[in-house]
Amino acid sequence: MLSVKPFRNITRLCLCFLSLWLITNTASAQSADKFFPKSDLMPIGSYYYPEQWPHQYWARDIKKMAEVGFDFTHYGEFAWAFIEPEEGHFDFTWLDEAVELAHQNGIKVIMCTSSPTPPAWLEQKHPEVLVVNEDGMTMQHGSRQQCSWSSPVYRDYVAKMVTALAKHYAGDKRIWGYQLDNEPSHYGQYDYSPAAQVRFREWVKNKYKSIDTVNKVWGTAFWSIRYSSFDQIRIPNGKELIAQPSPHAVLDFRRFSSDEVTDFLGLQYNILRKYILPEQWITTNLMPEHAPVDPTRMTNLDFATYTKYLVAGYDKGLGPQGFRMGSPTSIAFANDLFRSINGTTGVMELQPGQVNWGKFNPIPMPGVVRMWIWHAFAGGNKFVCNYRFKEPLVGGEQYHYGILGPDGVTPTTSGLEYIKVIKELKSIKPYYQPDAQVPAAYHNRQAAVLWSADNRWEEDNQPQTYQWDYESHVMRYYGALKEMGAPVDVITEAKDFAKYPVMVAPAYELLDAKLVERWKTYVENGGHLVLTCRTGQKDRNAKLWEMKWAEPIYNLIGAKVPFYDLMPDTVQGTVKMLNKTYKWNTWADVLDPMPGTEVWAKYSNQFYAGRAAVINRKLGKGTVTFVGPDTHDGSLEKDVLKMVYREAGIPVADLPKGVIIEWRDGFWVGVNYSPKAYQVPIPATAKVLIGSRTLNTADVVVWKD
Numbered sequence: 001m002l003s004v005k006p007f008r009n010i011t012r013l014c015l016c017f018l019s020l021w022l023i024t025n026t027a028s029a030q031s032a033d034k035f036f037p038k039s040d041l042m043p044i045g046s047y048y049y050p051e052q053w054p055h056q057y058w059a060r061d062i063k064k065m066a067e068v069g070f071d072f073t074h075y076g077e078f079a080w081a082f083i084e085p086e087e088g089h090f091d092f093t094w095l096d097e098a099v100e101l102a103h104q105n106g107i108k109v110i111m112c113t114s115s116p117t118p119p120a121w122l123e124q125k126h127p128e129v130l131v132v133n134e135d136g137m138t139m140q141h142g143s144r145q146q147c148s149w150s151s152p153v154y155r156d157y158v159a160k161m162v163t164a165l166a167k168h169y170a171g172d173k174r175i176w177g178y179q180l181d182n183e184p185s186h187y188g189q190y191d192y193s194p195a196a197q198v199r200f201r202e203w204v205k206n207k208y209k210s211i212d213t214v215n216k217v218w219g220t221a222f223w224s225i226r227y228s229s230f231d232q233i234r235i236p237n238g239k240e241l242i243a244q245p246s247p248h249a250v251l252d253f254r255r256f257s258s259d260e261v262t263d264f265l266g267l268q269y270n271i272l273r274k275y276i277l278p279e280q281w282i283t284t285n286l287m288p289e290h291a292p293v294d295p296t297r298m299t300n301l302d303f304a305t306y307t308k309y310l311v312a313g314y315d316k317g318l319g320p321q322g323f324r325m326g327s328p329t330s331i332a333f334a335n336d337l338f339r340s341i342n343g344t345t346g347v348m349e350l351q352p353g354q355v356n357w358g359k360f361n362p363i364p365m366p367g368v369v370r371m372w373i374w375h376a377f378a379g380g381n382k383f384v385c386n387y388r389f390k391e392p393l394v395g396g397e398q399y400h401y402g403i404l405g406p407d408g409v410t411p412t413t414s415g416l417e418y419i420k421v422i423k424e425l426k427s428i429k430p431y432y433q434p435d436a437q438v439p440a441a442y443h444n445r446q447a448a449v450l451w452s453a454d455n456r457w458e459e460d461n462q463p464q465t466y467q468w469d470y471e472s473h474v475m476r477y478y479g480a481l482k483e484m485g486a487p488v489d490v491i492t493e494a495k496d497f498a499k500y501p502v503m504v505a506p507a508y509e510l511l512d513a514k515l516v517e518r519w520k521t522y523v524e525n526g527g528h529l530v531l532t533c534r535t536g537q538k539d540r541n542a543k544l545w546e547m548k549w550a551e552p553i554y555n556l557i558g559a560k561v562p563f564y565d566l567m568p569d570t571v572q573g574t575v576k577m578l579n580k581t582y583k584w585n586t587w588a589d590v591l592d593p594m595p596g597t598e599v600w601a602k603y604s605n606q607f608y609a610g611r612a613a614v615i616n617r618k619l620g621k622g623t624v625t626f627v628g629p630d631t632h633d634g635s636l637e638k639d640v641l642k643m644v645y646r647e648a649g650i651p652v653a654d655l656p657k658g659v660i661i662e663w664r665d666g667f668w669v670g671v672n673y674s675p676k677a678y679q680v681p682i683p684a685t686a687k688v689l690i691g692s693r694t695l696n697t698a699d700v701v702v703w704k705d
Ligand code: GAL
Pocket: 182, 183, 307, 309, 349, 355, 356, 387, 397, 400
């Protein structure tokens, strides 16, 4: 077994951070489930911007919102210039009127802090608050999120504005909950401003205490990067460096950038919590895809919500019309990741129809907006909010759909789908049974996907091949689990592994002896662990082990990893398993099994033909499987997972790619992102509540056993 000694210092560091986290984290101690009575199922709402419309429209618009059937609306995330038109002069009269209009129409309000859109006077007076991007360009007023989370001046203004808002709406029951900022992410840009440089240095100092430790962990003897004091440290920025920066410094910068959002949100959270009612919740809305933010690190919230736009030209989906629907794993993965963070989540923004900012902006498939909402329901969301109620006539989001079209009164095609789905959700409410038990066959298939932003950041930075993509690698396993009808939680190491009969940890590059030991215990107690290529190569700071390649996992997987291979996309690597051939050319770990380890698949071409590609071993009451190659179509990954379940004696479903069936609060929900209709094997005794047993493309079926 691997010696624990070399890890002591790292463990000590981790413990130190854990206690720091426990001290500073006031939010997640609360259980987020308490905010949402289960019998409400999933309220639906829509964004409205009173400040963007003539005053005389407000009453008509909000009334219309109620007629459509929306349960709540969403105000204020971009309204700072209207809330504080002049420094220190706050004006809530207009917002009060909008809140009261919602209330009069039976609509609850999600109130937002408008930190992403500071008023022009602020930046004019304090240009030092602005973000500097990687090219050294200072961002300017004129859009949104141009201010640095690291700037003490900006933070000070944010704190004053949030305090004024919190005091003004303290105890106001018309407010359902609060959203902090909006998609805090700088939309994929990193901040290199002087303020960020200062805070990064402090973060590094706080983490490593001595400059010698920084030099050691970042490997600064390499190319004489060596620092003699903290003030020499700059954020590693490839654009201002001749060659590669230290990968260890880059990883720390990614962590810092994410922690900076957490800290910025924590500032706002703590102010609001002082004034608002205990039953009012605080969240923010995050894009799971955006690298600067790790949703699982957002601990200063009651829970995190996500935003989803599936049809914007980037996601091909399945079949010739898939670009109008998006991938089946898109909403599914967000559900399973965000719900697992704090037990509860909601969709804060869902695409209403055509958008304006995509690679190209096709019209979504008729019916698919309704299907997405049902998919969100299936995944346990506590609410869905549509982005946005009215199509804007001016500004940076012209051509963007709303529930109402440009005349401000006629529902768009997506608006009509919302009207339909809201009625459908109301129609199933009488069938809700609080004591409904999750069906055993479904529950038994429960799987965890162990996910880590650290691995993603590290592998994004050092992909080793232009074809490597951490997210796609994860999705091959995740998608296969969904096709097997398994409920999945996407979890981090902070969670208990024991309740999951199957756990997949894809490309888990960074680890320590403690994690290997936890995996071993998990398996010995009956868990079925699936590890994949790239796992175990480095320590938590991305240092390669001073051991054999990936040696820390050898005893666990029952094999050695003598080497790995990467090939051009014009050459096909082949793997054979049970007379079936699979193709790869992105990544392949070649394996040397130890005695007692079974070989499930072998490489069948290249100079290592005949050597092991997939292995499996029994350990205690469970099994460990290691998958060496990363295939393009995920077929090997799926067949391996099926074998793992078979070995474990857990029956699984066999759904076509694109069909997802999930159970929630007593309801079965099926959605279809595939180009073909699917006959859902619903028992004759079941009651079909929505749709029919023939599940068409972009359609929904809901039934009760
Ligand atoms: C989201 C953003 C919204 C709006 C929307 C348009 O990413 O949070 O504020 O811009 O996109 O599709």
